[in-house]
Amino acid sequence: MTTNLSVSKSTVSDAHLRHLPVLEVPERLLLGPGPSNADPAVVAAMNRQPIGHLDPAYLALMDEVQELLRYAWQTNNQMTYPVPGTGSAAMEATLANVIEPGDRVLVGVNGYFGNRLVDMAGRYGADVSTIHRPWGEAFSLAEIREALETHRPTLLALVHAETSTGVKQPMEGIGALCREFNCLLVIDTVTSLGGVPIFLDEWQVDLAYSCSQKGLSCPPGMSPFTMGPRALDKLDSRKTKVANWYLDASLLRKYWGSDRSYHHTAPVNMTYAIREALRLVAEEGLEVRWQRHQATAEKLWAGLAEMGLACHVDKAYRLPTLTTVKVPNGVDAKAVTRLLLNEHNIEIGGGLGDLAGQVWRIGLMGSNSQSDRVDTLLAALGQVLKQVG
Amino acid sequence: MTTNLSVSKSTVSDAHLRHLPVLEVPERLLLGPGPSNADPAVVAAMNRQPIGHLDPAYLALMDEVQELLRYAWQTNNQMTYPVPGTGSAAMEATLANVIEPGDRVLVGVNGYFGNRLVDMAGRYGADVSTIHRPWGEAFSLAEIREALETHRPTLLALVHAETSTGVKQPMEGIGALCREFNCLLVIDTVTSLGGVPIFLDEWQVDLAYSCSQKGLSCPPGMSPFTMGPRALDKLDSRKTKVANWYLDASLLRKYWGSDRSYHHTAPVNMTYAIREALRLVAEEGLEVRWQRHQATAEKLWAGLAEMGLACHVDKAYRLPTLTTVKVPNGVDAKAVTRLLLNEHNIEIGGGLGDLAGQVWRIGLMGSNSQSDRVDTLLAALGQVLKQVG
Numbered sequence: 001m002t003t004n005l006s007v008s009k010s011t012v013s014d015a016h017l018r019h020l021p022v023l024e025v026p027e028r029l030l031l032g033p034g035p036s037n038a039d040p041a042v043v044a045a046m047n048r049q050p051i052g053h054l055d056p057a058y059l060a061l062m063d064e065v066q067e068l069l070r071y072a073w074q075t076n077n078q079m080t081y082p083v084p085g086t087g088s089a090a091m092e093a094t095l096a097n098v099i100e101p102g103d104r105v106l107v108g109v110n111g112y113f114g115n116r117l118v119d120m121a122g123r124y125g126a127d128v129s130t131i132h133r134p135w136g137e138a139f140s141l142a143e144i145r146e147a148l149e150t151h152r153p154t155l156l157a158l159v160h161a162e163t164s165t166g167v168k169q170p171m172e173g174i175g176a177l178c179r180e181f182n183c184l185l186v187i188d189t190v191t192s193l194g195g196v197p198i199f200l201d202e203w204q205v206d207l208a209y210s211c212s213q214k215g216l217s218c219p220p221g222m223s224p225f226t227m228g229p230r231a232l233d234k235l236d237s238r239k240t241k242v243a244n245w246y247l248d249a250s251l252l253r254k255y256w257g258s259d260r261s262y263h264h265t266a267p268v269n270m271t272y273a274i275r276e277a278l279r280l281v282a283e284e285g286l287e288v289r290w291q292r293h294q295a296t297a298e299k300l301w302a303g304l305a306e307m308g309l310a311c312h313v314d315k316a317y318r319l320p321t322l323t324t325v326k327v328p329n330g331v332d333a334k335a336v337t338r339l340l341l342n343e344h345n346i347e348i349g350g351g352l353g354d355l356a357g358q359v360w361r362i363g364l365m366g367s368n369s370q371s372d373r374v375d376t377l378l379a380a381l382g383q384v385l386k387q388v389g
Numbered sequence: 390m391t392t393n394l395s396v397s398k399s400t401v402s403d404a405h406l407r408h409l410p411v412l413e414v415p416e417r418l419l420l421g422p423g424p425s426n427a428d429p430a431v432v433a434a435m436n437r438q439p440i441g442h443l444d445p446a447y448l449a450l451m452d453e454v455q456e457l458l459r460y461a462w463q464t465n466n467q468m469t470y471p472v473p474g475t476g477s478a479a480m481e482a483t484l485a486n487v488i489e490p491g492d493r494v495l496v497g498v499n500g501y502f503g504n505r506l507v508d509m510a511g512r513y514g515a516d517v518s519t520i521h522r523p524w525g526e527a528f529s530l531a532e533i534r535e536a537l538e539t540h541r542p543t544l545l546a547l548v549h550a551e552t553s554t555g556v557k558q559p560m561e562g563i564g565a566l567c568r569e570f571n572c573l574l575v576i577d578t579v580t581s582l583g584g585v586p587i588f589l590d591e592w593q594v595d596l597a598y599s600c601s602q603k604g605l606s607c608p609p610g611m612s613p614f615t616m617g618p619r620a621l622d623k624l625d626s627r628k629t630k631v632a633n634w635y636l637d638a639s640l641l642r643k644y645w646g647s648d649r650s651y652h653h654t655a656p657v658n659m660t661y662a663i664r665e666a667l668r669l670v671a672e673e674g675l676e677v678r679w680q681r682h683q684a685t686a687e688k689l690w691a692g693l694a695e696m697g698l699a700c701h702v703d704k705a706y707r708l709p710t711l712t713t714v715k716v717p718n719g720v721d722a723k724a725v726t727r728l729l730l731n732e733h734n735i736e737i738g739g740g741l742g743d744l745a746g747q748v749w750r751i752g753l754m755g756s757n758s759q760s761d762r763v764d765t766l767l768a769a770l771g772q773v774l775k776q777v778g
Contacts, residue, residue, distance in 0.1 A: 007679045008586035016459035020668045022430070023450075023661055028440050034654060035439045041411070046658060047436035050424045050608045051417050052736045061412075070405035084610070085474040088653040089635045120634045197397035213654060219439045221473070221610055221656030244633055245509045246478045262741075264477040265423060265602060267610030269435060270659065272412055279409045290396045347441045352651075 028341070029368070031377055032349035033163050033191070033322055035213035035220050036365040038273070042218050045276040050268040058268065059260060061275055066256065068278035069224055072193060072216075072286070073208065075200040080226040081256045082274055083247060084267045087190045087211030090223035092120050093247040094186045094207040097227065098155060098234045101125030106153035106183075108132075108139050112164035112353045113188055117157045124243055129153065135162075135354040136324070138169045138317045141177070148181040154234075155184045160208075161192035164352040166313050166324040166361065168196065175204025184231055190214065193224060194281055195293040195321040195365050206231040212270075215293070215321060217366025218277035222270040225249075277366075293320040296369040300362065303378045307385075312359050321369075324351070324359040328385075333357050335388050336381075344380040417730070418757070420766055421738035422552050422711055423580070424602035424609050425754040427662070431607050434665040439657035447657065448649060450664055455645065457667035458613055461582060461605075461675070462597065464589040469615040470645045471663055472636060473656050476579045476600030479612035481509050482636040483575045483596040486616065487544060487623045490514030495542035495572075497528050501553035501742045502577055506546045513632055518542065524554045524743040525713070527706045530562045537570040543623075544573045549597075550581035553741040555702050555713040555750065557585065564593025573620055579603065582613060583670055584682040584710040584754050595620040601659075604682070604710060606755025607666035611659040614638075666755075682709040685758040689751065692767045696774075701748050710758075713740070713748040717774075722746050724777045725770075733769040 030037045051058050062081070069080050083090045095117070099105060105126040107117045110133035121128050129151040133139055139158070148156065156178055160169050171187070178185040186207040192198055194215025200208055207227045213220035227235070227249060235242075235249055242248040246264065254261040281289060297320035301311060304325055312324035327333040333350055337360065340346045349361035364373065419426045440447050451470070459469050472479045484506070488494060494515040496506045499522035510517050518540040522528055528547070537545065545567055549558050560576070567574040575596040581587055583604025589597055596616045602609035616624070616638060624631075624638055631637040635653065643650040670678060686709035690700060693714055701713035716722040722739055726749065729735045738750035753762065 007676075007683045008588075010586070010588045010591055012675045013463060014460075015465070016456050017671055017674075018453065018456055018460070019671060020453060020457075023434050023437075023665050023668075025437050025440055025661065026444075026446050027438060028444065030439065030441060032441060035441065035657060037438050038658075043436050043438060043658065045412050046608075047432050048412075048414050049416060049426050049432060050419065050602065051414055052419060052421060052424065053609075055415075055417065055730070055736065057415050064407065064409060067405050067407055068409075071403075071407070074402060076404070085478065085635060086653045086656060089474065092633070092635050116634075123630055123632050123634055197399070199397075199399045202399055211654065213439065213657075219435075219656070219658040220442075220654045221659050241512055243512050244481070245505075245512055246474060246481050264475045265600065265609045267475060267608070267656075267659070268424060268602075269432065269608040269662075270610050270656070272414065273658075276412050279412075282406055282408060286401045287396075294396045341444070347444065 027345060029346045029373065029376065031363055031368060031373065032347045033361045033363050034211065034365065036217060036363055036368045038219050039217040039277065039280055039367045041280065042273050042276045045272040046269045048272060053266040053268060054260065054262065061271055062256060065271060065275050065278060068282055072278060072281050073198055073200045073226060075226055077226045077228045079232060079249060079253060082222040083225045084264060085223060086220050087209065087223045089247065090209035090225045091188065092244065093225050093249065094209050095120050096124055096244040096247050097242055097249045098184055098207065098231055099124040099126045100238055100240055102127060103155065104129065104151060104153040105155045105157065106147055106151045108158045110137055110139065110165065110167060111135050111159060111162035113159050113162060135165045136167060136312050138167050141173045144174060145177055148177060148183060152181065153183050155186060157186045159188040161189060161196060161319050161321065163191045163322060164355065166319045166322045167317050168319045171203045179204060184234060191319060191321050194289065195369065196319060197290050200226065212274050212277065214363065214365045216277045216281065218273045222267055222274050293364065293369045296364045296371060296374060297323065299371060300364060300374045303374060307378065307382060321363060321365045323362045324355065325362060327358055327360060332388055333360060336384050339384045339387060340380055346377060346380055416734060418735045418762065418765065420752055420757060420762065421736045422750045422752050423600065423754065425606060425752055425757045427608050428606045428666065428669055428756045430669065431662050431665045434661040435658045437661060442655040442657060443649065443651065450660055451645060454660060454664050454667060457671055461667060461670050462587055462589045462615060464615055466615045466617045468621060468638060468642060471611040472614045473653060474612060475609050476598065476612045478636065479598035479614045480577065481633065482614050482638065483598050484509050485513055485633040485636050486631055486638045487573055487596065487620055488513040488515045489627055489629055491516060492544065493518065493540060493542040494544045494546065495536055495540045497547045499526055499528065499554065499556060500524050500548060500551035502548050502551060525556060525701050527556050527558045533563060534566055537566060537572060541570065542572050544575060546575045548577040550578060550585060550708050550710065552580045552711060553744065555708045555711045556706050557708045560592045568593060573623060580708060580710050583678065584758065585708060586679050589615065601663050601666065603752065603754045605666045605670065607662045611656055611663050682753065682758045685753045685760060685763060686712065688760060689753060689763045692763060696771060710752060710754045712751045713744065714751060716747055716749060721777055722749060725773050728773045728776060729769055735766060735769055
């Protein structure tokens with residue numbers, strides 16, 4: 001349509017105009033702490049036109065996602081849905097909804113994400129206490145009991161799967177302790193959901209969050225969140241509004257629940273993706289999927305040992321989804337990750353925080369948890385170590 | 390790989406297990422307030438494997454997105470990037486970063502999204518005042534001056550394009566007033582970016598937000614945000630941390646800026662989409678794109694008039710992207726939208742808030758702003774009105 005309409009009196013500046021070619025993206029094998037490669041069926045699901053966020057077809061999709069997420073987490077929580085953001089948004093959602101200014105919050109810090117919980121909780125006005133373990137270790141039930149006795153928090157936050165260290169926190173008994181001390185329990189399952197056994201209700205967990213781009217094998221952008229009845233009681237008895245509009249569960253409940261009230265315009269194509277990702281989890285079955293992750297990880301660990309490389313975490317607490325490998329003395333850790341990326345198109349992660357420069361982080365998650373990926377990685381790593389050695 | 394590994398002592402419950410077919414989504418023509426249909430090249434861009442959020446190829450993509458977004462908004466602001474959430478997250482980001490408890494905030498309320506700004510600003514501890522116009526009208530420069538004199542706010546929030554009413558707020562002179570009163574100016578461009586002339590720097594706007602799923606013709610899930618030097622000064626002189634970790638621009642600046650520090654795992658495939666969407670905006674050119682939106686809207690308005698339907702907003706303040714149409718007396722507004730969806734696969738919106746039941750909302754945005762879409766809609770609407778009439 002040609003037109004002579006003058007739509008503005010001002011003149012458009014071309015200072016930031018760029019004429020770019022069609023998007024090209026390198027093909028990587030993503031074996032770092034995440035994102036992992038998505039299942040091809042999941043990325044293909046995004047290649048569809050969006051539909052409206054109040055379309056009956058979309059509302060039906062929301063129900064499917066909620067139900068499949070309950071299965072993946074092993075929970076009956078009504079309030080189980082993905083928040084419209086990445087994993088950090090889901091983390092913030094758990095804290096924002098149940099913390100009021102002055103509430104005492106206890107955080108177990110044994111890695112980077114424990115520290116993030118401390119930072120976030122403080123922003124919501126919590127009086128934050130911490131317990132610490134070295135990066136690479138887990139907390140014992142005895143030290144958690146002692147800390148609950150000392151600090152008497154209203155909320156205990158623990159990281160089930162520390163993405164920075166590769167540690168799996170044993171959960172048996174912690175939920176019962178929290179009930180004894182009348183305290184809510186929130187756990188980080190970012191690197192465990194879909195890859196590591198989780199029994200949220202059996203563990204008496206009140207709030208949890210995760211992400212899409214690891215054990216679920218979906219691109220990042222929409223992140224699982226759940227809250228149980230005790231957390232809901234705390235939400236309902238708040239004296240102040242949730243200090244975060246976007247993540248306010250009392251508003252989101254009306255959209256995800258039977259009211260279907262408009263809250264935000266949902267990330268529709270991300271919903272397509274996470275629905276497909278969760279469908280594939282259900283199709284495989286949790287038990288089989290967890291066994292697959294464990295078997296693939298054990299193959300990696302054996303292969304690393306054969307190469308003379310040591311794991312940072314004791315096997316009893318080692319995540320199958322994410323392995324921290326000690327950087328041998330004299331080896332330039334960054335040179336290795338750079339060569340793997342540039343010459344082999346393989347991404348692995350470096351160390352974060354206390355472990356910077358000391359470990360590599362290798363993720364085998366979702367559809368990347370396969371024997372042939374281990375072979376590919378070990379072969380490439382062997383070559384690169386010879387180059388830098 | 391078969392294995393006999395026992396990975397858990399507990400038994401998986403199948404209570405929420407569902408075996409679902411592969412995702413099917415109806416094909417809709419999305420002519421409501423948003424989401425609009427995405428450009429086919431944009432949804433196709435999502436059908437790629439993610440890459441890492443610190444991959445050099447991803448960092449290059451971030452630079453492209455920032456630069457193209459500066460062009461689309463006509464701003465030189467260094468801090469111009471999409472936040473990892475939907476439009477409401479970008480809205481909240483503008484307020485969260487520059488409001489400290491006790492700050493006086495003035496909001497112009499002439500529709501649903503003005504009220505949302507009030508709600509959000511209150512959650513960040515602002516002392517909020519409001520000025521009002523009926524839903525369907527705009528503010529005059531004189532009443533804005535008077536309100537600034539009365540309330541002496543540190544921040545004025547206005548909606549450039551009210552998605553609930555279809556009103557375009559004239560911006561000439563408002564930025565200068567805000568400088569005179571030493572107050573920051575934030576505007577909502579959710580329904581204007583990519584479809585309606587915007588000259589952020591010329592207008593002396595300090596903060597703005599938008600979405601991806603309207604004038605940019607991209608699926609929802611990643612949302613443009615920008616802040617200029619005066620807003621950055623306010624951020625840098627805060628006495629308190631930003632009360633929202635996920636949207637904290639002082640942290641995001643280090644990721645989007647030259648530091649490239651890890652903050653969150655970016656929504657990688659949404660970044661592919663918005664990069665392609667912005668590339669297409671640049672390819673078409675802003676002036677041509679704005680003219681296209683204006684011409685398509687004028688065709689709609691003429692067609693509606695021929696059918697005896699009236700627009701709710703005076704032509705001088707009418708958005709080309711979103712038209713509110715008065716529901717004729719005796720017509721069941723919801724029956725019309727339902728029939729359009731179910732029998733014609735066309736989505737238009739109903740009225741929100743003060744306009745519930747009184748108007749329909751018709752969006753012609755991005756790749757849907759085309760003459761043939763107008764023909765399709767008018768034909769279907771004519772049929773449906775006969776059915777319900």
